[in-house]
Amino acid sequence: MSFVRPKKNLGQHFLTDQNIARKIVDSLGTGVSDVLEIGPGMGVLTQYLLHRSELNVHVVEIDRESVEYLKHNFSDLKHIWSEDFLKSDISSKFKGEFSVIGNFPYNISSQIFFRILAMRNQVPEVVGMVQKEVAERIASKHGTKVYGILSVLLQAFYDIEYLFTVSEGVFNPPPKVKSAVIRLTRNKVTELPCSEELFVKVVKSAFNLRRKMLRNSLKEICESLPEEYAQKRPEQLSVADFVDLTCKIENIENR
Template sequence: MKSVKPKKALGQHFLTDLNIASRIAATVQDYTLPILEIGPGMGVLTQFLLQQGSDVTVVEIDKESVKYLTEHFPQLQGRILEFDFLKLPLDRLFPGKFCVIGNYPYNISSQIFFKVLDYKEQIPCCSGMLQKEVAERIASKPGNKAYGILSVLLQAWYDIEYLFTVDERVFNPPPKVKSAVIRMTRNSVTQLGCDEQLFKTVVKTGFNQRRKTLRNSLKPLLPENAKEKISDSIFDQRPEQLSVPQFIELTNRIASLRNM
């Protein structure tokens, strides 16, 4: 089997530049941990991970790519999973910690990072390539128009590095947008200092109406008798103005108002 035809429905854009692939592989911080590669395609990144002596498992939903990988990477026997990553029970696959890497399918990149967040205690490092726009959202800081739900939820638990931008011409087929490589490293936070589920709800509700002040966008989360009593200045700000610690403070304030 010579090559795999990229499938638009799967968001496939195969990286053709070996230098870029090598640089992505080098973003892994701990080669002693097992590595899960998402969407390996024809293995352009996989080959560099294997060269490092890493314990590599790949998950690929495309049957044609799975056939190609099986033929060209016999050393991956038993570790090529033909599966939808978003439905994969990662805690069954890896009993301990592991790293995640990939040239991520553009059509599900945000969903991939939300899933990584669900397994944050097992994933100390996650890196790879995705659309430049999504990478900028993940790495963005307060006050930036790209700052949003992904930024806050991921930065609560990970240190984010925007590493480099990748031109669209190094892919087959070339995507209509530029790409970027990022690295997320688990920070030292073990407890947020607030109700984690409420924190997620506050962040998502606030950014779903990002042009409104929090006083207005968060009304559905507040008890009726508290809405007119809020004097905290934090409620007069818009969501993109708040840092992660401020969102934690806001979450605790809402929790106390609910318990009045």
């Protein structure tokens, strides 16, 4: 089967290496039958998903040329949605849980993960190929320079695994940076012991001024920050620390 890049790139680099494609699909677990592929393009991952008889494959693709190609070349693919994943109500299309997989466009990969986070109770597993730096950021632990907003918010609800690095030469067109494949597996946290809205606000405010101590970056949220956190910088706090800090801020504000 021939995989031809559509005329509209849409910020995506299309995988051409069949071994890498097979390896990505093999990284997806077998716990859930419904799987959604985001941005299948010419179907290089789709073909291997369809080989797995236990999977009920759905794809969402914004590019109409790619949609037409998929319709004409994959007769076994019954669920093709010609939509923008970031704008469509994907969760309503599934009655229960569904896994997510894809070679995510570099320019919207963070937005994709935020959307998945909003649907986390329906999405127990994600396997995605993204820019290597983004993968490292998502998987990083506290105390590192790349630890940030995505790290904390995703790790609050998912266990993250950095699976493998992918070189530039296996794409058309070749990107200027390396890629990586990561796997997110839903953890047992169903609800935070604090306001989730405040938690997100605390995390974003802290990292938006990451060089400042928390007493300065969070002063608009809480004027009298708990002493054990006041002189720390955001990268020093684990996910559990951010949850604890949010709980304490919530208690202070409710006095």
